[in-house]
Amino acid sequence: MKKKLIAPVLLSSALLVGSIPVNVFAQPVNSSEISSVQASKEWNEKASVPFFVKEKVAEKFSSSSSSNALNYLKKNEDKTGIKNPDKHLKVKSIQKDELGMTHVRFTQAINGVNVEGSEVIAHFNKNHELVSVNGRTNQTLAFEAVDTTASISREAALQAALSSVNAPEELTYEPTAEFVVYPFEKKNHTAYKVNVNFMGDEPGNWFVYVDAKSGKVIDKFNGLMHADEHKTQTGSGKGVHGDHRELHITRVKEENSGTKFALADYSHENLEGIFTYDATSDWDSSNDTLYMGNSAAFISDYDRAAVDAHYNSEKVYEYYLNEHGRNSLDGEGMAINSYVHMGVDYNNAFWNGRYMAYGDGDGEFFIPLSAGLDVAAHEMTHGVISHTANLAYRNQSGALNESFADVFGALVDDSDWEMGEDIMAPAAKADGVTRLRSLSNPNSVIVSNPQRAAYGSGVYPDHMDEFYNMPLNVDNGGVHVNSSITNHAAYLIGQEIGREKLGKIYYRALSVYLTSNSNFSEARQAIVQSAIDLYGEGSEEEAAVQSGFDAVGIQ
Ligand SMILES: [Zn+2]
Structure with missing residues (x-):
């Protein structure tokens, strides 16, 4: 349930002007101010190295436990690139699935502090054989000492975060702050990850990273979907x-x-x-x-x-x-x-x-x-995603978040492969805007927002050749645009194997393999592996997935 909450940092100023009624409407966020911060920042891809190790001859263990997964990782440091796994990995969850497989998910941590976006998942088959490991780890952490103590208080971090997003007086929830190691701009920051949620003409579900040493805002993005x-x-x-x-x-x-x-x-x-x-x-x-x-x-x-x-x-x-x-x-x-x-x-x-x-x-x-x-299935799938892969809402991982929401939108509303066809008003339809996006033919839909359209052909892309290279301040790096590339792959796969199997494979990839910073290429690996788990290596389902991703240029 929503709580009415007055942000402490703003309460004092509100008291000074106590005769003015409290404005319950959020002020719109000044987007040009935000964009100037974000446009100069670059995501540090190198601090988050993806891998997918599959064992031809899997090692058998007595049980599918987290300690056995760690034993495997210790013996296989060279394969995975994770140094000192017992020191740097914390168990996050253990999940059993309908195939009898067990998936042990670890978070990379340094001095017990979680490294943002770095997760490793070890997969046991039903015979307790460790068959694969995938995820992303920060490989610079093994060499660089990170000081994980804070110089500023949690309260100071909250205040810095609130003012950086022009948070209104009334917040939807009490802001939260999590202490993390945040690899950004070639440096490993120790930071408070602050979540600020508010309503208004431009509602916000902001994630703000505040450097725990300097108190400066390192990075921020709006995770409102x-x-x-x-x-x-x-x-x-x-x-x-x-x-x-x-x-x-x-x-x-x-x-x-x-x-x-x-x-x-x-x-x-x-x-x-x-x-x-x-x-x-x-x-x-x-x-x-x-x-x-x-x-x-x-x-x-x-x-x-x-x-x-x-x-x-x-x-x-x-x-x-x-x-x-x-x-x-x-x-x-x-x-x-x-x-x-x-x-x-x-x-x-x-x-x-x-x-x-x-x-x-x-x-x-x-x-x-x-x-x-x-639309309902799309929005609710965002909720499912935040409780599974938790794909970060920016760049390719954000486009995957949008794409999975669209794919399940089309699977639930199964009369066609279009998004939003039932919510268009007559005037929009008269102008030829009959849906928001199309999985079957992305190119047939115009990107109506001119700021976004300027970064590509002007229509939704259906191939990596048409990828929109957008900065973070435009659509979080193109999350609603580049999603069409993976959307189209899903459509092509669905044409081969049908909606039900497509749903099974995609749900498995989302809930068992993907991690928060996964990109398009890792999504292909995850979806291929899910098809193999469910239908076997060399199955027609696996072939359909491979050719679907080939067709859109994702390797
Ligand atoms: Zn969405």
Whole structure:
């Protein structure tokens, strides 16, 4: 649930002007200011070295334990390039899958402090044989001593982070700060990774890295995952397509006001629930309530966006449960929360790290965005990703994050391979904009944002030859554009083996092999390996994956 929170750093200034009412609307982030910081920075790819070791003759262990995985890594330092693994790796999770395989995930750490983005996964087959290891490690750490003590306090880091993103007074959640080693710009920084979350015309789920020695902001990015970016225009909203929906709702008895009905679904075993809230055209989260009706029939025009959000959430939940045995976004039955009527004429939907939010659209470009089952599946898949591979939302890893969201969007909303075809308003359709992206034919869709279009051909790419080299301040390095390349690979694979197998293979790659900094090439390896695990080496499924990635130029 959202909490109203006043940032301590800003509270003091608010007290000085106590007679002015507290502004509950977030101020838009000054994007030109942010871009000047980010444009000068370069991601240090060399500090995060990818590898994938497969054993022809796998070593057999007594059990698929983390200590046996470490024993293997100690004996195989030369193969993996990880020096002193028992000193530098911490167990993060141990996961068993439906094939009987066990996956031990480690985080690289120095003096016990996690190295951002560096993870290693050791894979045992069902006979406790260690068959492969993959991941990314920072290979400079073995040679360079990193001082992991802090000179500034956590509080000082929080304040630096809040002011660097122009955080409004009201935050959605209390900011968090994690102590990490952050390899950036050829240096290993000891840093506080601060997460700042707020609403507004430009909502933020910022990750800010503050150097723990100097207190300076090293790097930052907005991890808020948009369906796409469209500026709000004035116009009137329209109701969603008139489909009849069966819903799971809850009867509520209230003092004085009699019986009401809430869009609250407690019908699924081991699931906390599926809840739909009314944001009442506001960004202010303090007075949001469950969406309520006076009867069990939610049939007013205002109800329509909520009805679709509630219905589609359940469809996506059932897809992940039935197809992949996954119980909700975190795999552990967490509540699925959606907010409708977010903002005024707001042309966007997003996953902010904790819940889905849907604007009503301006009626010109979009109708209420909850009308799209693919949009709901896309946003909820961002939630699944943040609890699995946790792909960093920038450059190629960010494009993979977007691409997996689109692929599962198209798998759940399985009538076509288009994204957003059910949320376009009549005026947009009349202009020829009939969907946001196409997995089958990316080139057929124009990149409508001119700032993004300038970095490439002007249409969505379907091959690495058409890759958009974008700086971090434009679409986080092209996450919504270059995603089309891997989207198209998925489409081609799906044409060969069908949607069900495509889903199995992609879900396995996402949940078992990919790590936060994985790039396109590692995604190919992960998806190929998943096809081999499920269908065998040399299978037609493996061949389909190989040729799908060949066709888009990803090696
Ligand atoms: Zn997205």
